Amino acid sequence: MIKVGIVGGTGYTGVELLRLLASHPQVEVTVITSRSEKGVRVDEMYPNLRGHYDTLAFSEPDAEVLAACDAVFFATPHGVAHALAGDLLARGTRVIDLSADFRIKDADVWAEWYGQPHGAPELLGEAVYGLPEVNRDAIREARLIAVPGCYPTSVQLGLIPLLEAGLIETDNIIADCKSAVSGAGRGAKVGSLLCEAGESMKAYGASGHRHLPEITQGLDMAAGSAVGLTFVPHLTPMIRGIHSTLYPRLSGFSGTLEDLQALFEQRYADHPAVDVMPLGSHPETRSVRGTNLCRIALHRPGNGDTLVVLSVIDNLVKGASGQAIQNLNLMFGLDEMTGIGAPAMMP
Amino acid sequence: MIKVGIVGGTGYTGVELLRLLASHPQVEVTVITSRSEKGVRVDEMYPNLRGHYDTLAFSEPDAEVLAACDAVFFATPHGVAHALAGDLLARGTRVIDLSADFRIKDADVWAEWYGQPHGAPELLGEAVYGLPEVNRDAIREARLIAVPGCYPTSVQLGLIPLLEAGLIETDNIIADCKSAVSGAGRGAKVGSLLCEAGESMKAYGASGHRHLPEITQGLDMAAGSAVGLTFVPHLTPMIRGIHSTLYPRLSGFSGTLEDLQALFEQRYADHPAVDVMPLGSHPETRSVRGTNLCRIALHRPGNGDTLVVLSVIDNLVKGASGQAIQNLNLMFGLDEMTGIGAPAMMP
Amino acid sequence: MIKVGIVGGTGYTGVELLRLLASHPQVEVTVITSRSEKGVRVDEMYPNLRGHYDTLAFSEPDAEVLAACDAVFFATPHGVAHALAGDLLARGTRVIDLSADFRIKDADVWAEWYGQPHGAPELLGEAVYGLPEVNRDAIREARLIAVPGCYPTSVQLGLIPLLEAGLIETDNIIADCKSAVSGAGRGAKVGSLLCEAGESMKAYGASGHRHLPEITQGLDMAAGSAVGLTFVPHLTPMIRGIHSTLYPRLSGFSGTLEDLQALFEQRYADHPAVDVMPLGSHPETRSVRGTNLCRIALHRPGNGDTLVVLSVIDNLVKGASGQAIQNLNLMFGLDEMTGIGAPAMMP
Amino acid sequence: MIKVGIVGGTGYTGVELLRLLASHPQVEVTVITSRSEKGVRVDEMYPNLRGHYDTLAFSEPDAEVLAACDAVFFATPHGVAHALAGDLLARGTRVIDLSADFRIKDADVWAEWYGQPHGAPELLGEAVYGLPEVNRDAIREARLIAVPGCYPTSVQLGLIPLLEAGLIETDNIIADCKSAVSGAGRGAKVGSLLCEAGESMKAYGASGHRHLPEITQGLDMAAGSAVGLTFVPHLTPMIRGIHSTLYPRLSGFSGTLEDLQALFEQRYADHPAVDVMPLGSHPETRSVRGTNLCRIALHRPGNGDTLVVLSVIDNLVKGASGQAIQNLNLMFGLDEMTGIGAPAMMP
Incomplete structure (x- = not known):
């Protein structure tokens, strides 16, 4: 033992x-x-x-x-x-x-x-x-x-395959992240009370959050150059879970969404903690609650250049x-x- | 009467x-x-x-x-x-x-x-x-x-001042929107059950949602030209409220965040249903619950070109x-x- | 003014x-x-x-x-x-x-x-x-x-008509009360955190609670003699509301449930803050949320001697x-x- | 296998x-x-x-x-x-x-x-x-x-030791039970929607519920005679869990609460799915969420004849x-x- x-x-x-x-x-x-x-x-x-x-x-x-x-x-x-x-x-x-x-x-x-x-x-x-x-x-x-921190885990896992493959613009990626209240810890803070955080939603740290340098450090590494990231965390009325919605912009990519799906599946084929869901999926945070998994799904609205990567984890487990x-x-x-x-x- | x-x-x-x-x-x-x-x-x-x-x-x-x-x-x-x-x-x-x-x-x-x-x-x-x-x-x-629809109300009110003033890029605005479950109506759907939508979060319609053409129609009008919008709605475990997080990109703008704040305050000075909150605010959906208000706050992370506009309404009232x-x-x-x-x- | x-x-x-x-x-x-x-x-x-x-x-x-x-x-x-x-x-x-x-x-x-x-x-x-x-x-x-306190309001309003009319045993009334978390106030206590009080339920103070003497004082007055009450409060994962379930035992009463309903309706006919609901009703706490009302409904399971009185208020309003x-x-x-x-x- | x-x-x-x-x-x-x-x-x-x-x-x-x-x-x-x-x-x-x-x-x-x-x-x-x-x-x-059904499991486990030992009155036991919404199943019913069952509480079936005959059958067996039970189920805004609050009345018992605690501990000593908690405890439903356990705690308010037994299970697991x-x-x-x-x- x-x-x-x-x-x-x-x-x-x-x-x-x-x-x-x-x-x-x-x-x-x-x-x-x-x-x-x-x-x-x-x-x-x-x-x-x-x-x-x-x-x-x-x-x-x-x-x-x-x-x-x-x-x-x-x-x-x-x-x-x-x-x-x-x-x-x-x-x-x-x-x-x-x-x-x-x-x-x-x-x-x-x-x-x-x-x-x-x-x-x-x-x-x-x-x-x-x-x-x-x-x-x-x-x-x-x-x-x-x-790694909770937000950094979910954001990095959702972007790394694209950055490593050099398929996206690196100067302005948007990461809109929603966290459960347990991310604020067990400390007795007014803002974490059920009567304050329940039945409501808000952004916080929209002008700057401590997880930003950790995230960009990892993204820089994957990209091989400095990545510009706008990261806005939100407080969501639930106990566990992070849902990161990532908006990378394709650059010099002439392939299809299916190609990107294959890229993600291949990148994580040997990584049991990451589950790339089938095209069309919308992962729910509850599907990873209590587990060490990150579930990811890809969307490409209107077949345009903006990709939508959905990445969910349990902030207390995989996070x-x-x-x-x-x-x-x-x-x-x-x-x-x-x-x-x-x-x-x-x- | x-x-x-x-x-x-x-x-x-x-x-x-x-x-x-x-x-x-x-x-x-x-x-x-x-x-x-x-x-x-x-x-x-x-x-x-x-x-x-x-x-x-x-x-x-x-x-x-x-x-x-x-x-x-x-x-x-x-x-x-x-x-x-x-x-x-x-x-x-x-x-x-x-x-x-x-x-x-x-x-x-x-x-x-x-x-x-x-x-x-x-x-x-x-x-x-x-x-x-x-x-x-x-x-x-x-x-x-x-x-107007609920999402369209919150997104338009958050972007119109910028579009009317011609301060932002119009080809690729991101609108990440989080809605309470009442947005799905009172119909008996499995997805709206407390045991399905509670304690969890997910995106939906990430590849395309009916509110998109309504929103862009309004944005086009304000901009005077066609606006490209990526709109991803999310289902949040609460009864009422929409939180729209908008990521417009400043273009040809040499002013300060305070200037933008003044622009918003002026635009809505005569409109009692819109509350432009002081700089630094993070509006909570509960602060408008049951009311006909849209509360808006502006952020400019790292003093960069990406502006973050937070716009909240009660989907059943102002929405x-x-x-x-x-x-x-x-x-x-x-x-x-x-x-x-x-x-x-x-x- | x-x-x-x-x-x-x-x-x-x-x-x-x-x-x-x-x-x-x-x-x-x-x-x-x-x-x-x-x-x-x-x-x-x-x-x-x-x-x-x-x-x-x-x-x-x-x-x-x-x-x-x-x-x-x-x-x-x-x-x-x-x-x-x-x-x-x-x-x-x-x-x-x-x-x-x-x-x-x-x-x-x-x-x-x-x-x-x-x-x-x-x-x-x-x-x-x-x-x-x-x-x-x-x-x-x-x-x-x-x-009056929140629990005392809901319990007294549900029992007073019966005590004043002398229809129930007074030595052993059960009051099982469920309160929302706001009853614990806005103080930063660990037990009131969303992550502690959410998605869970528990009794507290089961061996004795400060509201007990206040309640019995009022019941004694209505009965004209000392009333024995077992009062168990519970913490419920919601923001507002108290649901009191009261189990008085009829004594020397030969009438019907309809008679008791009439007694309650008559007792509160001139009191606009009390709503005696029709027979068969199960009042929901949300039906009084934000209001100064107490809604009450009566049940008599199996037509026996134990009456079930359901009494709901908003703890922050009527309470x-x-x-x-x-x-x-x-x-x-x-x-x-x-x-x-x-x-x-x-x- | x-x-x-x-x-x-x-x-x-x-x-x-x-x-x-x-x-x-x-x-x-x-x-x-x-x-x-x-x-x-x-x-x-x-x-x-x-x-x-x-x-x-x-x-x-x-x-x-x-x-x-x-x-x-x-x-x-x-x-x-x-x-x-x-x-x-x-x-x-x-x-x-x-x-x-x-x-x-x-x-x-x-x-x-x-x-x-x-x-x-x-x-x-x-x-x-x-x-x-x-x-x-x-x-x-x-x-x-x-x-067994979910309510019957939690109620029987909380009362059986007392009935088998012949320590309580059997003509009028009160069982006030609070269930999570998953007890209503995954069917698409309006009453189970997050917007209907959330942020609210109510009794249901107060005049009679299908689990009553199942519960009394088990209690009769333990008592060796017919038991009179008033059973009122309540719907609580959570996903999993049942909290049963039981109000048996001691009869011909001259012992202490500690004696009753010992009785419960002994009765379930060899039963790994039942956890008799220390005196003074208030079991939370979340403490058994996802587990096959029933946790029980005893209280005796004012050292009187009415005992309060708190019994919690996860309705989908032990229930x-x-x-x-x-x-x-x-x-x-x-x-x-x-x-x-x-x-x-x-x-």
Whole structure:
């Protein structure tokens, strides 16, 4: 059994790690930390886990204890992994960071968007961006993984095949993204109340959002040049799910929609977490709820130059905890979908 | 008192007319028709109306009875107003049609999108497109009004100032629109069930939707030339509301966002149903729920050429029944917001 | 115009007062206080009010300023009205308290359930319990009103006719009540998050809830003796509404369900805020959403001794702000439904 | 591998069987029938199943084909299993019926509540009521299982320990039950639309509901005498879950709440699908969403005679498809929670 620890396990990505790992045949959670809930059993705080973690309780973070794990997940606000990752790596424990700490390669860009200096620039070189559909081989060898953000996962997977193939204009792609409320975390904020976020919809961060530099970094890589992206996130009255609607503009492409469909199917043929749906499909976020899948569908309205790519994920699974486990599986030589392959619940 | 009739009053736009008109000081609903619910009292079918319509019951449509009204609303599927409007107009009764029957000026385009021949092309000439923010004077004199669709209202109001001023590219505007489920009507469809549409989000009609030609007709008019629009509607798990996110691209514009804000404020200064919110705002659909308002906010990410216009309405009010009453008010010389000015409920 | 002030206007009952009073023909809100939001315009905090309160802003509470009002609403946590009401009354300003401060006649009982000494026991004598269906005459003469709680309103209105007529056992009545999440207020609590309270249901306070003594106080009065009540509140995934299902047991009653229906209809014939629905009805909470109504329906399963009374209200209107205005109307000689008579929105 | 068939697989209990069986290590679904969807692949109709049933398609019901299965589930409206079960049993195929066809032992009572004659009274003798917490031994030997209804499961599990121990009055128990909308099935009914059932709550069938005789039959058995039950179901705006609040009245009991807690814990100690939560708990329906669990908590308000039992299940799992699989597991000698043991998703 692979022994894993979870730092900061009281939020939604923490409990989602626990839920998924409860069904993972090769992993044992040996430690989970939380300063505020120290001593509380995880199934006391999260009754859905009753019967699955009969003794596990939150403990004060302790480097010694964490270092006894084969791998440690960070399900923490930004900044925490900066402080602890180096020590764990030095002791031979692999680190899978679900926060934004190591996602952006340029420490200055990170500092600008997160409003504080980067806390561990010396580790940026070896940190691997944990998007298996792009970096699978590197992930297998990695000691430190930066798990991609939720919006970045859905947007990148929907655009990468087109960018890699050089089929679209790169100066002005529109990404209109709709997220469930759990994307805002389990913190007690007025804006996340059922009475505030329910029965309503709104954009937020329309003038600029922290996920933008992470997304463009990945798109730049795929395109081999700088990509211009307009990214507008929206808050949607549901618990889980992201729906990204992407509007790339074809450029110098004389093929058909069927050709593009074939391109996507081929690109992801060997990637079990991406499902390219048949032409004509409109993926629903619920079809991936609780799963580590990204479902994608292509449309070409009026047979024009504007392509519409629909890309849906569960923000807490493929957009966070599931993808973290997918990385763990790869790092430890397991099939990448081990423990994260159950179908979505419908309805 | 203005005597009005409602044809096809059992759907959501019908009951919304009844709700709003119950508080209208100058209107009396004298007849409401429904073949299927003939004889049933409206407050039996819609208990929210108990105490407001103590005797009104659904009756078989009867031209004689309808013609005794000063104005008749059609809250019917397409095709019905085609059959009845001419007769009513001939008898001196004004017609306010909430369906799509008279929205598109070109009968052939209508026939193509609605899959049947246009039933009253001879009336298209005098039909006025009932968007008061564009056609107020014509509405005052009109006998036959085509009330705009919900998506078209929110998209046009968000783009018209820019098109009229010639500030944006017109070949490729993106309109990403999110609608509540009531937009699909009160029909018993599997896709509108709480268990199907709840806790999920999806695009639909991504390859083409009936509202497209109506929208482009209005945009063309404002631009003075043909506008290319990519319009993708989405189904959102809420009861009321449309959120349109519009991505026009500035062209030959050397001004600031503040200039654009001033342009919008000026354009709608005299239009009480449009609220241009302060810079930095992100309008919520709930802020217009139950009201005849369109709230608009502007963003310019990274100070670039792509503008983001956020435009929200209640699809059943400013997107249907409220706008119909706004037209009625104008046709009968009343203040245009009479009876439709109450604030939205929050939360 | 009646000049009114609102103390503590940032919560849900505060904004609901503002929404309803915006349409009230005889009331002007001249002052609204909030320490935390001092200086902020109300329509800045609550965009639904844009266009309705063009100058009103939150101010520091100031006895002088409040005393210039004809009446002051307290939309505050418990304890605040204790501190301020006496002074206002002494200056001739009437007080309508939406909090629990003056609901319970026995200061010791109050202290026990609210965990602090009663702050103004000297005012308990003149405080009138503002349930117009019971105390209408006293309300007309009152200077200090204790607006009933939401659960207490729905439960009392459903049981009072039976208790007054002496038709039911009084030792063991069951009240199973389901409340929307807005009942928990606008405070940032984890339990009120959309992701916590959505798509789920639970009981709370099953072993004892603060509304219990308020309810039994009212039932005792109606029965003329002590009533035993088991009251279990539940949290329901919706924004507004309370559904109380009451299970009184008939005792020494040889009549029919129709007789009981007649009893209810007669009891409330002169009370416009109570709607006794026809036999066979199942009132929906949405049928009273946003309105000052309580709709009631009676059932008698298997023609047995257990009666089922269904009683629904909007917790923020008839359960709080609407009822407060109904009291204001009575105190100032207006029709009691002035400004609070618009029909519910459906859907 | 156990070969199973599903008759009538297009509804919510059908797709839930497919979802759960996709993770069952010992079961293979070899046939699924639907007249209306004949020829359609299951993952075409239910995209959540893409990748899990690569070839399975709906077929016309065919006795020959079904008889080749080891067991057949009926996920059909009532009446269908009556017609087909006998033939399958005769051919040696076991039948697990999720409909109401064999739940009620008295054919006349069944006929009265379902409005048609019982279609297979000759099978009632051998049909086993599939509540494993009561009939586990009989289930192991059974050929024909009547899977309990959703309300009956949650109500019986909450009351049986008390009735078996003879601790409560049996003439007048109150069961106030709240169900999610999926309990109404996937049929296109107006009342199940998101815009009708959303943001609202109501009782239904308050004067009598088909599940009543099934519940009392089970309670009578546990009590050893006829039990009087008042059962009021409510429709709640959520997709999955039942919350039953039960109000039994203690009789001749001189013990403590702790004693009752011990009684429940002991009664279900050997039953993995029932979780008796610690004293003071308020189980949430989401804590069992997607799982085959019933969570129960006890309260005794004011230390009086009225006990409050809170009992929650997922209506589609422990209330239908999961319990059906629990029965299958027992019939085929497997651990009863095989394939149905994953924890609930939170949030």
